[in-house]
Amino acid sequence: VSTQSTWGPIRETTVAKLRTNLPQVATSSPGQKARSDFVKVENPPHWKCTLPSQYADEEMGQTQIMLQILDSLEEEGGWKLKGTNALNHDNVKTTYKFFFVQKK
Numbered sequence: 001v002s003t004q005s006t007w008g009p010i011r012e013t014t015v016a017k018l019r020t021n022l023p024q025v026a027t028s029s030p031g032q033k034a035r036s037d038f039v040k041v042e043n044p045p046h047w048k049c050t051l052p053s054q055y056a057d058e059e060m061g062q063t064q065i066m067l068q069i070l071d072s073l074e075e076e077g078g079w080k081l082k083g084t085n086a087l088n089h090d091n092v093k094t095t096y097k098f099f100f101v102q103k104k
Contacts, residue, residue, distance in 0.1 A: 010047065036049055
């Protein structure tokens with residue numbers, strides 16, 4: 001199971017695009033797609049996406065998921081990537097963080 005949280009005032013159209021595109025890159029099995037469950041959390045306000053029963057290998061799958069998120073935010077406009085961070089948790093889980101600011 002993979003979980004992504006998106007914090008900040010992103011548009012519903014961006015969430016819709018991610019809802020459609022993330023499952024397409026979250027599996028290495030031809031013809032199979034994972035589903036994406038997006039939930040809007042109110043406190044603090046953010047979107048949370050879970051890709052249950054998905055598979056994303058380290059070489060291509062995780063990179064493609066990150067590119068979908070970055071491309072979606074770029075198309076929305078108004079966001080500038082300011083920094084990134086990655087943290088390994090006991091060689092089982094990795095947390096990636098991308099820090100954006102809104103362009104003025």
